[in-house]
Amino acid sequence: MVPDEASRRSLVDHLENKGFFVVGEPLRPAHCAVPSSQETGHRPEHQRLLEMAEGRTEEACHGLLTGERLPHQQMTMFRYFCMATLTITHRVPVETVVDFKVTEWNDRQVSAGVGATIYFRDGADRAVISVDEERWLGAYFTVIRPLYLSWQGEAADDKGCFFLGTTGRPVANPRSDLCRLWRRCRKICEAAGPTPPPLTAEAAGTSSRDTSSVSGKGSRDDQWDAFVSEFPVTIGALAPSKEDHDGAGFGDERTHYFKWRRFQLEKRVLHVADSAGRQRPTEAKVAAVVAKERWKTNVPSLPDVLEAWVSPLKAAIEDDEGVLKSVVEQRWKGIDFKDFGEHKGRGVIATMPFSKGDVICDYHGKLISESEGKRLMDAVQEGEMCYLFFVRGRLGTKLCVDSQNFPCECHPGKDTFGRRMNHSGKAANVKPVVFQLSFPDGAKDTVLFLAQRNIAVNEELLWDYGVRRRSFGEEGMDLTWLDD
Ligand SMILES: C[S@@+](CC[C@H](N)C(=O)[O-])C[C@H]1O[C@@H](n2cnc3c(N)ncnc32)[C@H](O)[C@@H]1O
Incomplete structure (x- = not known):
C-alpha cells in the first residue's frame, strides 16, 4: 500500500x-x-x-x-x-x-x-x-x-x-x-x-x-538480445564493464558478460582461422593476428583455431553440392549393404573403386547433445548394437549423432549406410571427419566418411570406432571384435 x-x-x-x-x-x-x-x-x-x-x-x-x-x-x-x-x-x-x-x-x-x-x-x-x-x-x-x-x-x-x-x-x-x-x-x-x-x-x-x-x-533470450543490441559482439570490442551493465539497465548480471566473451572468442577464432587462408595455422600465425588486432584478453589459442580452420580439401567438400544432395537424399553411389552373419551383423562394402580422400557417405542421424547421447548409451542393453557417434562439432562443441533411434524422421523406411559400417582398429580404410554443410535450413555439423586409402570393389568399409577394450571391459560385453 x-x-x-x-x-x-x-x-x-x-x-x-x-x-x-x-x-x-x-x-x-x-x-x-x-x-x-x-x-x-x-x-x-x-x-x-x-x-x-x-x-x-x-x-x-x-x-x-x-x-x-x-x-x-x-x-x-x-x-x-x-x-x-x-x-x-x-x-x-x-x-x-x-x-x-x-x-x-x-x-x-x-x-x-x-x-x-x-x-x-x-x-x-x-x-x-x-x-x-x-x-x-x-x-x-x-x-x-x-x-x-x-x-x-x-x-x-x-x-x-x-x-x-x-x-x-x-x-x-x-x-x-x-x-x-x-x-x-x-x-x-x-x-x-x-x-x-x-x-x-x-x-x-x-x-x-x-x-x-x-x-x-523479459525472458532470458530477450534479455540476451537486448544485451547484444546494446553491446554488439564484435572481434574488436571491449567486453562491457560492470559500469556499462549498470548504466544500460542490466544491473550486475554477470552471466551475459561471460556469454558475451564466449561469443567474442568464437568470432575471434574464426577470424584468425580465416586469416590463415589455405595455410594450416601455426602458433606464429595466431600470435601475429593477435598482435595486429591488439587483443590483450579473450585471445584464441592455436588448438581452437586449428579446430575452426577449414583446409582446402574441407572447403572443396563443403562447397560440393553433390555431397549435400547425397546427404539430404541419403543416396550414395558405389556402396551397398552386406550381411556378415550373426556375430558381426550387417556392414557396408564398396561396389566401385574409391580413391584416397573420396567422400564415401555420411554418418546419418539426429544431432543431439553429448549428455543426451550418454543417456541413450546408458539405455543400450548388453549385447545390443550401438549406433551413437560422439563427436566434436566444428567449434569444439561436444555432440552426438543419434542413429540409435531408427529409422530417422527424415528418411522413414530407409536404412542408412553410416550406421552399418563396422569397426576395425588395424585395417580401417575410411575415417570420419566433421564438416559444416549448408542445408536449406542452415549450416550443420555433418560427419562424412572419407577414403583413407584407395579402396577396391568388394572391400568392406571399416573405420576405427576409437574405443579400446579397457574402457569397455568392465561391462563384461563380448568385444573381441575390437581387436580386429
Ligand atoms: C554401428 S553398428 C555397425 C553395424 C552393425 N554390424 C549392424 O548390423 O547394424 C556397431 C555394432 O556392430 C558390431 N560390430 C562392429 N564392428 C564389428 C566387428 N569388427 N566385429 C564384430 N562386430 C562388430 C558391434 O556389435 C557393434 O556394437
Missing part, C-alpha cells in the same frame, strides 16, 4: 532503478491517431522527452540516409525512438507495434506534404504520421532493418515484422526497449530540463490487456 502520490512516485523510481518496469495506470483506447491535449498522468512528459530527443534523431536520420555508418548503439536507439513515436505520440498499442508488418508499412497511404496513414491489424488500429515521422521510420526500414537482416542467425525468422532486433528476429520485449530509451533520454536531457517522471504503463504504450507489474528484463 502506498499512501500518497509522492511516496508512490518514489517507490516507482526505486523499482525502476532496480530494473523493474512499472505498469498499472488507467489506460485509454489506443487507436487515436493524434494525442489529445487533455492528457492526464505522465504521458505528456514522455512526449516532451521524445520531442527533446528529436534533434538527435534528425541528425541520426540524416546520417542514415546519406550513407554514414552509425555506431550500433545509436542505431538501436533510433529503432527505439521509432517505436516510441508510434506508442507514445500515436498511442498505438505496444502489441500492435511488435506485430507491425512490413506489408502494412508498404501499404501506408501517403499524402504528399502531410505525412502518411498506417493501418495496423486490417485497419483495427491506425496512425496518421507526419512527414518527419515517415522519414524516420523510412530511414529505419531502408537502412537499419536490412542490416539486422544481414546479421540474422541461421534459424532466425523475421516473420515479416517491421521492427527487428539486431539478431534479425522480431522485437520481443518492447517495454524493456522503451525503458532503456527513457533512461538514455534522461541522461541526454539532464541539462535541458527537470527529470522526467517514472515510466508508467501508459507512457510505454502498454495496452489494457496487460496491467500486471512485470520486470523490464
Whole structure:
C-alpha cells in the first residue's frame, strides 16, 4: 500500500532503478491517431522527452540516409525512438507495434506534404504520421532493418515484422526497449530540463490487456538480445564493464558478460582461422593476428583455431553440392549393404573403386547433445548394437549423432549406410571427419566418411570406432571384435 502520490512516485523510481518496469495506470483506447491535449498522468512528459530527443534523431536520420555508418548503439536507439513515436505520440498499442508488418508499412497511404496513414491489424488500429515521422521510420526500414537482416542467425525468422532486433528476429520485449530509451533520454536531457517522471504503463504504450507489474528484463533470450543490441559482439570490442551493465539497465548480471566473451572468442577464432587462408595455422600465425588486432584478453589459442580452420580439401567438400544432395537424399553411389552373419551383423562394402580422400557417405542421424547421447548409451542393453557417434562439432562443441533411434524422421523406411559400417582398429580404410554443410535450413555439423586409402570393389568399409577394450571391459560385453 502506498499512501500518497509522492511516496508512490518514489517507490516507482526505486523499482525502476532496480530494473523493474512499472505498469498499472488507467489506460485509454489506443487507436487515436493524434494525442489529445487533455492528457492526464505522465504521458505528456514522455512526449516532451521524445520531442527533446528529436534533434538527435534528425541528425541520426540524416546520417542514415546519406550513407554514414552509425555506431550500433545509436542505431538501436533510433529503432527505439521509432517505436516510441508510434506508442507514445500515436498511442498505438505496444502489441500492435511488435506485430507491425512490413506489408502494412508498404501499404501506408501517403499524402504528399502531410505525412502518411498506417493501418495496423486490417485497419483495427491506425496512425496518421507526419512527414518527419515517415522519414524516420523510412530511414529505419531502408537502412537499419536490412542490416539486422544481414546479421540474422541461421534459424532466425523475421516473420515479416517491421521492427527487428539486431539478431534479425522480431522485437520481443518492447517495454524493456522503451525503458532503456527513457533512461538514455534522461541522461541526454539532464541539462535541458527537470527529470522526467517514472515510466508508467501508459507512457510505454502498454495496452489494457496487460496491467500486471512485470520486470523490464523479459525472458532470458530477450534479455540476451537486448544485451547484444546494446553491446554488439564484435572481434574488436571491449567486453562491457560492470559500469556499462549498470548504466544500460542490466544491473550486475554477470552471466551475459561471460556469454558475451564466449561469443567474442568464437568470432575471434574464426577470424584468425580465416586469416590463415589455405595455410594450416601455426602458433606464429595466431600470435601475429593477435598482435595486429591488439587483443590483450579473450585471445584464441592455436588448438581452437586449428579446430575452426577449414583446409582446402574441407572447403572443396563443403562447397560440393553433390555431397549435400547425397546427404539430404541419403543416396550414395558405389556402396551397398552386406550381411556378415550373426556375430558381426550387417556392414557396408564398396561396389566401385574409391580413391584416397573420396567422400564415401555420411554418418546419418539426429544431432543431439553429448549428455543426451550418454543417456541413450546408458539405455543400450548388453549385447545390443550401438549406433551413437560422439563427436566434436566444428567449434569444439561436444555432440552426438543419434542413429540409435531408427529409422530417422527424415528418411522413414530407409536404412542408412553410416550406421552399418563396422569397426576395425588395424585395417580401417575410411575415417570420419566433421564438416559444416549448408542445408536449406542452415549450416550443420555433418560427419562424412572419407577414403583413407584407395579402396577396391568388394572391400568392406571399416573405420576405427576409437574405443579400446579397457574402457569397455568392465561391462563384461563380448568385444573381441575390437581387436580386429
Ligand atoms: C554401428 S553398428 C555397425 C553395424 C552393425 N554390424 C549392424 O548390423 O547394424 C556397431 C555394432 O556392430 C558390431 N560390430 C562392429 N564392428 C564389428 C566387428 N569388427 N566385429 C564384430 N562386430 C562388430 C558391434 O556389435 C557393434 O556394437
